[in-house]
Amino acid sequence: MPNTKHLEDLTIQVRRDILRMVHKVNSGHPGGSLGCTEFLVSLYNEIMERKEGFDMDGIGEDLFFLSNGHISPVFYSVISRAGYFPVEELNTFRLLNSRLQGHPTTHEGLPGVRIASGSLGQGMSVALGAAQAKKLNGDKHLVYTLHGDGELQEGQNWEAIMYAAAKKVDNIISTIDLNGQQIDGSTDEVLPMGSIKAKFEAFGWVVVEIEEGNNIDAILKGMAEAKSKTGKGKPVCVLLKTIMGHGVDFMMYTHAWHGKAPNDEQLAKGLAQNPETLGDY
Amino acid sequence: MEGLGRLMKTYTYTEKKDTRSGFGAGLAELGRTNPNVVALCADLIGSLKMEKFIEENPERFFQIGIAEANMMGIAAGLTIGGKIPFTGTFANFSTGRVYDQIRQSIAYSDKNVKICASHAGLTLGEDGATHQILEDIGLMKMLPGMTVINTCDYNQTKAATIAIAAHHGPVYLRFGRPVVPIFTPEDQKFEIGKAVMLTEGTDVTIVATGHLVWEALEASKVLFEKGITAEVINIHTIKPLDEEAILKSVAKTGCIVTAEEHNYLGGLGESVARVLALNNPTPQEFVATNDTFGESGTPAQLMDKYGLNSAAIVEKALNVIKRK
Incomplete structure (x- = not known):
């Protein structure tokens, strides 16, 4: 049985990291980060098979690609706490000369990052290349990705989605963060996308839905199901229904905190709702 | 002309070929000598002269379809796992169409992708300005870390294709459609x-x-x-x-x-x-x-x-x- 208590503790600690990181530099993207915290904590600590240390090629381990790079706060916190770099380095988020750039990049050599992302819609193509390299290398491990739902408005995704099914790239699990929000409002207000599930299915993917995307048990169960569907000739999509800003009450159910940092008072309030578990950086 | 030959080195040719065929020949040779080389194409195999590589290494070839943005991303991803991807399409679709994909997923991410671009410039001919890119050298040279090569004949294009596989980092290799004189030596050493x-x-x-x-x-x-x-x-x-x-x-x-x-x-x-x-x-x-x-x-x-x-x-x- 997975140690969900540890995952719960880690989730709370990561939430604290996110709030403190964006507060310190008064910039960054807390909303989507908080919504994906349970998912990324579960992915890195329970779902993925990872080697010790970091090498770019990642042969013999599962890989993860973050396509919606603006949720870098949660990504940095999770990978530092997974051991890729010292947690103290979270102090340098978005500062000059930092390896923790506003959006993730390989340019500064931060361990745990394999591609730059931030300009949206590019991550799935990259992940498909990595998945096909795994097949060429006879490496049975999987490639995981995460995308925003608003990000699916970028056309390159649909080139990639079409390609993945056509070429039977069945060693990829692409998760869509269905929080229904984007910068200018809800996805339905900005550009309604209809049924994302029907679209993926029409493109030839297997779709697994996780209704409670902020519930660790639901995530573990759903991702186990997704994993069981790999290797069967079809790419696998996970639709993860999340609440933007989850775990900080005043940030929930709104796009307002997509790219806005809390002030001192708001930080204190947010941290009070998430008491320290594993130690602040 | 007697005197000319005595005082000045002159160049002659016995054969004309297209530079893109030099790319095809170089890629085929890489297919035989370097197991990490993989090739991608966006529905222009014949135009890029990639047939030989594909025939000899079908498992190392990726037909992407008419989706150049996806091709650049997939190429970037293939480097993760140690592959050396060569992408093939027209120069216009290799650069302007996919500038942001090259910028973020390849150049900024320092991926070892070789962007091989045919039909560059005016000599693409009758298809007209939609396909004749005259801005690609500028676009590519502005990207930090990008190597930019434009070869002059069949032999040099073949040699360059082989040479860039041994260079770690993104490369833009530009060549063309028409047949032109072959005047550089077949056995030339190509130094980037x-x-x-x-x-x-x-x-x-x-x-x-x-x-x-x-x-x-x-x-x-x-x-x-x-x-x-x-x-x-x-x-x-x-x-x-x-x-x-x-x-x-x-x-x-x-x-x-x-x-x-x-x-x-x-x-x-x-x-x-x-x-x-x-x-x-x-x-x-x-x-x-x-x-x-x-x-x-x-x-x-x-x-x-x-x-x-x-x-x-x-x-x-x-x-x-x-x-x-």
Whole structure:
């Protein structure tokens, strides 16, 4: 049985990291980060098979690609706490000369990052290349990705989605963060996308839905199901229904905190709702 | 011409071939010698001459379909796992169409992708300006870490294709559609960033790239008949530029003509002008397109109309000599 208590503790600690990181530099993207915290904590600590240390090629381990790079706060916190770099380095988020750039990049050599992302819609193509390299290398491990739902408005995704099914790239699990929000409002207000599930299915993917995307048990169960569907000739999509800003009450159910940092008072309030578990950086 | 041969190195050819076939031959050879080389194409296998590689290495070939953005991303991903991807499509679709994908997923991410671009420039011909990119050298050279190569004939394109597999980092390799004289040696050693001196001279330096290198050699013959010796340098690598070769030559000749099948904005000429401005301000003339789109026509008609031929090089050489 997975140690969900540890995952719960880690989730709370990561939430604290996110709030403190964006507060310190008064910039960054807390909303989507908080919504994906349970998912990324579960992915890195329970779902993925990872080697010790970091090498770019990642042969013999599962890989993860973050396509919606603006949720870098949660990504940095999770990978530092997974051991890729010292947690103290979270102090340098978005500062000059930092390896923790506003959006993730390989340019500064931060361990745990394999591609730059931030300009949206590019991550799935990259992940498909990595998945096909795994097949060429006879490496049975999987490639995981995460995308925003608003990000699916970028056309390159649909080139990639079409390609993945056509070429039977069945060693990829692409998760869509269905929080229904984007910068200018809800996805339905900005550009309604209809049924994302029907679209993926029409493109030839297997779709697994996780209704409670902020519930660790639901995530573990759903991702186990997704994993069981790999290797069967079809790419696998996970639709993860999340609440933007989850775990900080005043940030929930709104796009307002997509790219806005809390002030001192708001930080204190947010941290009070998430008491320290594993130690602040 | 007897005297010419005695005093000046001349170049002849017995065969003409397209540079894209040089790419196809180089890729096929890499397929046999380097198991990490993989190839991707966006529905232009025949145009890019990739058939041999595909026939011999079907498992290492990825047909992407008409989806160049996806192709660039997949190429970036294939490097993660140790592959050396060569992408193939027209120069227009290799650069302008996918600039942000190249910028973020390849250049900024320092991925070992070789972007191989055919049908560059006006010599694409009848398809017209939608397909004739004259801005690609500029787009690619502006990307930090990108190596930019524009080859002049079949042999050099083949040699360059093989050489870039051994270079770690993103490369833009530009070549073309029409058949052109083969005048560089089959067994040449291709050194990225190293200019090739073709003729020595003391009156004017002509620095040319791609299809204009042969035109520069033709121009040098005309100039020689007028009593002018031109130093013709084949700059196959625009970035990193062989600054030393250029500076050494202009120290001798005191003036320079740059020649390329590209807009003067963003092209080889501008890179050369910067080197000269910083080190040794020298009169320079540009053989390049003049901030314009192309149009339909045969390659030869277009090169004549837009002043990308030996006659234009001769004219600019005579002008620049007067400015010394």
